[in-house]
Amino acid sequence: MPKIVFEGQEYLAEDNETVLDCLIRHDVSVNYSCRAGVCQSCMMMMEEGTPSEASQKGLKDALRAQSYFLMCSFVAGEDIRISRPGKDFQSMETGVLALDKLSDDVLRVRLARPENYSYFPGQFLNLQNPDGVERSYSLASLPDDEDFLELHVRHIPGGKVSGWVHTALKAGDRVTISPATGDCFYTPGQPGQNLLLIGTGTGLAPLYGILRDALRQGHQGDIHLYHGSSVMEGLYLVDALKTLDAAHANMHYHPCVSQGTPPAGIISGRADQKALEAIGKLDSWRIYLCGREDMVKSARQKAFLSGASLKDIYTDPFVPAVD
Amino acid sequence: MSDSLYNRLGGEAAVDAAVDIFYRKVLADDRINEFFDGVDMDRQAAKQKAFLTMAFGGPNNYTGEDMRKGHAHLVARGLNDSHFDAVVENLGSTLKELGVSDELIGEVAAIAESTRNDVLGR
Numbered sequence: 322m323p324k325i326v327f328e329g330q331e332y333l334a335e336d337n338e339t340v341l342d343c344l345i346r347h348d349v350s351v352n353y354s355c356r357a358g359v360c361q362s363c364m365m366m367m368e369e370g371t372p373s374e375a376s377q378k379g380l381k382d383a384l385r386a387q388s389y390f391l392m393c394s395f396v397a398g399e400d401i402r403i404s405r406p407g408k409d410f411q412s413m414e415t416g417v418l419a420l421d422k423l424s425d426d427v428l429r430v431r432l433a434r435p436e437n438y439s440y441f442p443g444q445f446l447n448l449q450n451p452d453g454v455e456r457s458y459s460l461a462s463l464p465d466d467e468d469f470l471e472l473h474v475r476h477i478p479g480g481k482v483s484g485w486v487h488t489a490l491k492a493g494d495r496v497t498i499s500p501a502t503g504d505c506f507y508t509p510g511q512p513g514q515n516l517l518l519i520g521t522g523t524g525l526a527p528l529y530g531i532l533r534d535a536l537r538q539g540h541q542g543d544i545h546l547y548h549g550s551s552v553m554e555g556l557y558l559v560d561a562l563k564t565l566d567a568a569h570a571n572m573h574y575h576p577c578v579s580q581g582t583p584p585a586g587i588i589s590g591r592a593d594q595k596a597l598e599a600i601g602k603l604d605s606w607r608i609y610l611c612g613r614e615d616m617v618k619s620a621r622q623k624a625f626l627s628g629a630s631l632k633d634i635y636t637d638p639f640v641p642a643v644d
Numbered sequence: 645m646s647d648s649l650y651n652r653l654g655g656e657a658a659v660d661a662a663v664d665i666f667y668r669k670v671l672a673d674d675r676i677n678e679f680f681d682g683v684d685m686d687r688q689a690a691k692q693k694a695f696l697t698m699a700f701g702g703p704n705n706y707t708g709e710d711m712r713k714g715h716a717h718l719v720a721r722g723l724n725d726s727h728f729d730a731v732v733e734n735l736g737s738t739l740k741e742l743g744v745s746d747e748l749i750g751e752v753a754a755i756a757e758s759t760r761n762d763v764l765g766r
């Protein structure tokens with residue numbers, strides 16, 4: 322059985338047991354959330370041993386080069402020694418500036434941006450509740466124009482973190498956040514490429530950041546945003562998006578509602594289906610898919626089959642946490 | 645005749661050019677796409693790359709035994725000659741789309757053919 326050395330202690334891993342599962346089984350206090358290689362909260366540095374490709378998936382090149390890896394995605398085949406991330410990659414405290422309702426169950430959370438906090442709109446951070454439980458939330462703000470970090474948090478009744486945000490958090494409180502991470506963001510360089518943005522629910526949070534970032538950087542190609550919800554009340558920032566649509570000839574906002582008969586101006590149906598039907602061939606498009614995991618997965622396959630190249634499909638599946 | 649098939653096809657760049665087209669054909673082909681259901685797309689794309697590299701006569705460490713083991717769970721689900729033929733057909737039409745000559749396509753098909761018994765576990 323391979324041995325995992327961490328903070329001076331040795332832990333024996335069972336066959337096919339991930340490093341994360343092994344440490345949890347031994348009651349070691351470490352951070353984690355999704356257990357699926359997405360949220361990066363279980364990231365550690367490997368001091369001895371070699372991280373697998375899968376355990377470094379989604380990590381920035383600089384992190385890979387320093388042997389960072391995700392504990393939930395690594396089964397040790399040999400003895401390894403690991404340590405907590407260096408100071409630059411550790412969580413930090415910041416203040417809550419304001420909480421505002423965007424819809425019945427979505428709260429806009431604005432946090433003071435810590436000094437030197439760098440991110441791309443559309444990336445996400447991990448937010449901790451007072452018990453140290455962390456969850457990922459996407460960044461809707463623009464680092465160059467806005468001095469706050471903006472999150473859109475949907476209320477999951479009984480949810481450990483979203484429940485706390487909605488029922489207990491107040492302006493002026495201190496909270497702990499991780500550095501921003503993730504690869505779902507706008508990159509300049511192909512200003513003429515058409516962009517298709519599809520989001521369900523608070524999948525709008527990263528897209529709101531990506532959309533405004535693209536416009537701000539003078540993107541020339543068409544930008545179609547399909548925001549979907551099951552019910553009308555789930556659509557939010559409708560006026561702000563209509564304003565952007567009116568102000569930019571190449572920006573097109575398509576709100577969609579999948580249940581009941583929506584009022585005029587709202588598309589009836591699922592956002593991903595309606596978008597793919599309306600656009601058809603997606604050769605040379607760039608596509609961003611954010612929100613429910615099942616929507617992201619199926620839309621990714623459909624977009625690929627419609628001609629989009631895999632490298633042009635950026636995804637942000639909101640994988641639920643597994644405690 | 646000095647250069648290998650892999651190099652004449654264009655090496656890794658040719659594999660990269662072919663992988664999206666080939667994988668899209670496979671996923672869209674109702675004769676075989678059930679075998680690719682439920683597999684993570686990124687992992688699957690990486691495997692398609694391994695497949696193409698091998699079929700192009702490129703560097704790989706796969707043995708006949710690996711091919712047997714790697715497809716045994718598919719053979720148990722009914723993988724047979726007709727599915728194998730469909731994959732070879734998709735491979736050929738991918739290369740045709742990329743403008744590869746019939747002669748080179750024939751060489752690729754021959755490499756694929758040489759794995760038939762291993763892939764089908766015979």
Ligand SMILES: Cc1cc2nc3c(=O)[nH]c(=O)nc-3n(C[C@H](O)[C@H](O)[C@H](O)COP(=O)(O)OP(=O)(O)OC[C@H]3O[C@@H](n4cnc5c(N)ncnc54)[C@H](O)[C@@H]3O)c2cc1C
Pocket residue numbers: 355359360445456457458459460472473474475476477478479480481482483484523524526527637638639640641642
């Ligand atoms: C990369 C990434 C980005 C994300 N970005 C955002 C974002 O911008 N905004 C946002 O609101 N969320 C976002 N999420 C989801 C978020 O991280 C949490 O999963 C969510 O807030 C629920 O956490 P919780 O602690 O409140 O609930 P938990 O305590 O984890 O769950 C409570 C109960 O609700 C169930 N549950 C969890 N999620 C859902 C759901 N979606 N629908 C129905 N039931 C559910 C759980 O299974 C559990 O039974 C993101 C997730 C990821 C991985």
Ligand code: HEM
Pocket residue numbers: 676679680683691694695698699706714715718723727728729731732756757759760763
């Ligand atoms: C033409 C000859 C074929 C060759 C040379 C070949 C080669 C390969 C290679 C190299 C892998 C990757 C193995 C790994 O690294 O794990 C693979 C995996 C796979 N092959 Fe093939 N293959 C062939 C035919 C087929 C056929 C006919 C099918 C089904 C229609 C098929 C379906 C698959 C699937 C589904 C996987 C992934 C297995 C998994 O991860 O579950 N292959 N193949």
Ligand code: FES
Pocket residue numbers: 352353354355356357358359360361362363364391392393394
């Ligand atoms: S990436 Fe490991 S717990 Fe989320």
